[in-house]
Amino acid sequence: MKRLIITMLLLGFTATLGGCQMAGHNPHTGKIRHVVMFKFKDDATAEQVAAIEKHFAQLKHDIPEIVDYEWGTNNSPEGLADGFTHCFLVTFNNDAGRAIYLPHPAHKDFVTHLKPILDKVMVIDYTVKTE
Amino acid sequence: MKRLIITMLLLGFTATLGGCQMAGHNPHTGKIRHVVMFKFKDDATAEQVAAIEKHFAQLKHDIPEIVDYEWGTNNSPEGLADGFTHCFLVTFNNDAGRAIYLPHPAHKDFVTHLKPILDKVMVIDYTVKTE
Numbered sequence: 681m682k683r684l685i686i687t688m689l690l691l692g693f694t695a696t697l698g699g700c701q702m703a704g705h706n707p708h709t710g711k712i713r714h715v716v717m718f719k720f721k722d723d724a725t726a727e728q729v730a731a732i733e734k735h736f737a738q739l740k741h742d743i744p745e746i747v748d749y750e751w752g753t754n755n756s757p758e759g760l761a762d763g764f765t766h767c768f769l770v771t772f773n774n775d776a777g778r779a780i781y782l783p784h785p786a787h788k789d790f791v792t793h794l795k796p797i798l799d800k801v802m803v804i805d806y807t808v809k810t811e
Numbered sequence: 812m813k814r815l816i817i818t819m820l821l822l823g824f825t826a827t828l829g830g831c832q833m834a835g836h837n838p839h840t841g842k843i844r845h846v847v848m849f850k851f852k853d854d855a856t857a858e859q860v861a862a863i864e865k866h867f868a869q870l871k872h873d874i875p876e877i878v879d880y881e882w883g884t885n886n887s888p889e890g891l892a893d894g895f896t897h898c899f900l901v902t903f904n905n906d907a908g909r910a911i912y913l914p915h916p917a918h919k920d921f922v923t924h925l926k927p928i929l930d931k932v933m934v935i936d937y938t939v940k941t942e
Contacts, residue, residue, distance in 0.1 A: 713883070715846060715898055717935060737942050752844070752937025758913070760934040767846055767935045769900075782889070802933075803891040804848060804898045806883025811868050 711747070712778055714770040717802040719763045724797035732797065735790050736768055742786035745777035746770055764802060778805070842878070843909050845901040848933040850894045855928035863928065866921050867899055873917035876908035877901055895933060909936070 720729055733751070740746040748771035754761045772778045781787055851860055864882070871877040879902035885892045903909045912918055 712886070713881075713898070713900065714887070715900075750844075750939045750941050752940050754935045755843070755938060756845070756934050756936035757909075758934050758936075760932055762933055764933075764935055767844070767937045769844065769846075778888075801891055802893050802895075803887050803889050804885045804895055805887035805889075806898045807886060808881045809883050810881050 711808050712772045712774065712805055713808060714772065714778060714781075714805045715803065716768040716770065717764040718766040718768075718794075719799040719801075720765065720797050721799045728797045732790075732794055733766070735793055739770075739786055739790060743781055743784050745772055745780045745784075747773050747777070763800070842939050843903045843905065843936055844939060845903065845909060845912075845936045846934065847899040847901065848892075848895040849897040849899075849925075850930040850932075851896065852928050852930045859928045863921075863925055864897070866924055870901075870917055870921060874912055874915050876903055876911045876915075878904050878908070894931070 718732075720732075736751065737749065740749040749769070751766065751768040754765050754767065770781070772781060849863075851863075867882065868880065871880040880900070882897065882899040885896050885898065901912070903912060
């Protein structure tokens, strides 16, 4: 019985680690990171910016190919952000996931709402390497 | 005994999830992502660029405050990378970790080697949010 408990515990660890990887947290899976930076127009209101932040976060619910999503506002002390204030990190399992995301109606609708208050955008994608 | 097995299994899951968080893979821990983008000078050789890529990866071994590190070269089909070719994602547990990293001699030495072949750099940091 002791051996059974140990075996089931190991199964538990394995299953949970698998869950971590499937959630896109394992840098060894070769996932694609889609890094998006925004600078909003000076006359964009706090309410308009908050609506875009909320809208972007909604996309992970509308587009299952988004396997991980996070974002934040610039707090670098280095002063090298070129005016960009927002950074979003969207993760796809592979090229196919990104290929579904980019033309997805939910993404296109987001861009339509974004454009009127956007000053500039920068996007850089990479397939994750750790060495 | 059945209840004991279930309890120990749950402990296993909890302990492993805790491990994921400690490894900096849980976006809910408020970690800082330090996003660094490079465009190298046109006359930088492939060997010089490869040496910088290797040097940056070495920093996680020299500076324990780097709790997660990944990077890659731009493969976005959108053409919005403003000439930047490299993106590095460095993770710190908090402001204190970043405050140790930025002036760290190993980081300063890296920058000294980088500058002669660097055309431009962009840096944006954010404390992770998921909604």
